[in-house]
Amino acid sequence: MQNRLLRVLQEREVMRVGGDEVIPVDVRVIAATNRNLEEMIRQGIFRADLYYRLKVLVIRVPPLRERIADLDRLLAYFLSKYGKGQLSVSSAAMEVLRTYSWPGNVRELENMVEYLVHIEAHEVLPQHLPIMEFSNQLAIAKPTTIYLNMDKQVEDVLEEIKKQGYSGDCRAVLLAYAYLCSNNRAGRRQIQEALVGRGVFLSEQQLRHRMNLLAQWGLLTIRGGRSGSSLTQLGEATARHLKSEESCLKEPIKPY
DSSP states (O other): OHHHHHHHHHHOEEEOTTOOOEEEOOOOOOOOOSSOHHHHHHTTSSOHHHHHHHTTSOOOOOOGGGOGGGHHHHHHHHHHHTTOTTOEEOHHHHHHHHHSOOTTHHHHHHHHHHHHTTOOOSEEOGGGOGGGGTOSSOGGGOHHHHHHHHHHHHHHHHHHHHHHTOHHHHHHHHHHHHHHOTTSEEOHHHHHHHHHHTTOOOOHHHHHHHHHHHHHTTSEEOOOGGGOEEEOHHHHHHHHHHHHHHHTSSSOOOOO
């Protein structure tokens, strides 16, 4: 198979199975692997010439355990994919998921969601998670680790927001969610009114942009219709951090 693929890449020609006609092709090949190809080359398992033919533009996608901020969005996507977008996941269950190492990466998360959509409960609890059966790092037994990990995530996401230049606006939006309602869920118009009350004036388009940024950073879950948007677990932790900061200031946090 490696020989055939190398020929296609080099000669840009293919031949149908059972055929005798050479067909020219103009294609771009996207290859993905979770294996160490350089080590496989040293072991004589993978062809070096094929490796360098494929290695034109390399994009490294970090494993899920290294980008745990993406967990909320991936979870929401897979729940929607399997027709269970309305299924609620408890805070305790989310803490377990965030502290799990995910050795099977995103595929393991999808398989877990496929299992969860068949449970009869309306809310996913830690005992519903199949990873609880074999994980050697049960989050509910390590509260200190959970809080340390969450604190680090909060610091990282606030630093990222600052780098993007939207620190003041995004902080104000997070605080508006936190102060507006007990379940941290609200519609865009409610948030806009709450911001005005805090002396922060954003157009509807600007607010939508800031909300999308917060969603990209794993702080906000945006829902369509009248259900409103809500803070994720990381969003709630970040809002609590901002509240404690604000309590030490004479004036509320405003955009720069």
